[in-house]
Amino acid sequence: MTQEDKKIEVKGSNLVRRNFFLRMLGIGTACAGTWVGSGNLIARAQSAETAAAAAPKIPDYDWNKHKWAFGVDATRCIGCLRCVEACKAENGVTQDAHHFRTWVERYVYLEGDERAHVDSQSDAQNIAASGSEKEFRFDNRYKDAKIEKAFFVPKLCNHCTHPACVQVCPTGATYQTKDGVVLIDHSYCIGCQYCVQACPYGVREFNHVLGVTDKCTWCYHRITKGLQPACVEVCPVEARVFGDRNDPQSPISAFLRNNRVSVLKPETGNAPNVFYVGIDKEVC
């Protein structure tokens, strides 16, 4: 055997070993891939089957049996802002004039004006009138003005049937529950605020302390215990109505039966579930 031949043989045996190693690695990876992949697929298939019937473990509550909706009768609202303060107290919303899950707008048409003057409780003049960023009231700036028409409109998350905010969330932190409520899982929210941008109604607020987006939950912790959302609970004039559309006797079913309702910005295709009575062309 020449030296040349030896070299070739050594090279050859090396090649054989390397090929064997690579082949084994390939087979191993394929097996692992199949195992993980099939595991995932099976899990997903199972979850798709059971998701329809399964429900989160909430005591005495089955989300398959409810379809929540909200009504606002702007003709009844007196602008007392009890709902705004109640929401903050119930849900621990940041106590300042910049973070709200629900708010109230005032629309004032002065005589001869085409467009409405709009302000909300977080307006600087109203904050000055209340003297605090933790308590809210509307100042009486129009008391001597010639008013054509004026009214208050409570606003909150519309809990849309096709929520744009859920569609854009990159992590699955925000989602729609089976009973029609749009929630945020703060442990999965990365604070990118795509949802804040996507919401056509501007209802999402950003918690700068926790670095997560926050929003109205229709007080999910209350409605799943048979209570009304805090804003509905404290509304002294029934301007806010809440209930289960699956129950024909519920306040919201009666509200929808007895009134001609509208929704905000129907053209966006979000299909809101907050229904308004007595709002005007400029309310959006």
Add this chain to the structure above:
Amino acid sequence: MPKHIARLLLLVVVLATAALTAKHYFTDKSYYAYGHYRGDSVAEIASDEPRFRGNEYCKTCHAKQYDSWLESTHNQPVIGKHVKCEVCHGPVGQHPSAAQAPLSVDERIAMGSKAPVAAVATDGKLPLPKDRTKCIQCHEAMPGRPAAQRQVVLAAHAGTEQCTACHDPHSPKINFAILAKAPHGDAAAGKVLAATCAACHGAAGASVNPAWPNLAGQHAGYLVNALQAFKSGTRPNAMMSGMAAGLSDADINNVAAYFSQASCKTAGADPAKALLGKTKAASCALCHGANGVSPSTAWPSLAGQNPDYLSDTLKSFQDGTRNHPVMTSIAKTLSADDVAQLTAYYASTSCK
């Protein structure tokens, strides 16, 4: 297959497997349970404790307040009005604290400052505002509020007086019958003392000088308040302060009882002025009655009163020589003509 393609494919497979394996281990078990989100978060959000706990919860300890609210204008479900406890008082939260809970409200009141305090000082406790801020959140007259909402123009309603001076927030409609009970006095004993008053106010309470007030038929409660105010100096008056200083509380009650039961005489005034005055008297009617007979015994009746005395009184409120939380601000809205016409109207209304 060419070697370089096989290697590339192998690399893709290795990376994909690593990624899938990592996802399998790092994704929460409940993630796809109901959809593209962490299924457990639904129950987590639903498990929060409510802070607003409703009227029935408050009722268990505060039954008296609850009962008076139940029948009041703040609870009219028929017209969709529910001013529940927590609308004004704020969320109950963890009130009462575990330390308070075994004791009833009455027991805690009896203990005074030794009573255990609430877990969170503000929970369910209404910090009573020193001004009218609480009530005016709903009741200040404001464009945009529906007409059905009860509203008051602040500048024209009760001056700077607190709302609670006349209204019980649990049952805000004024109940004049229970508002102020006139102290019981002996009219016969009062008649003896009244001889001193006769020089100015007439033997039967019909004043001899139109600048001085008739007392006959006036509410006893008001007469008592006025005499006590002269006596204590809160209502300074050159003549009356000295007169009242010599009267005991019983004397005051007796004199008041005597004059309130005496038959009155209507002063009378120019009918043309009185007619004009009647149209302006609507804002006085709430406290002084539509015909000048006040619904509360604590407030003065104006019917049949001397017009000169009434206008002097209004002027003294206007120039500040006399002060009253309600009347001072109301008097300042009246012109000289208003005063003349209003006093003429009340002077001509029948005192009984």
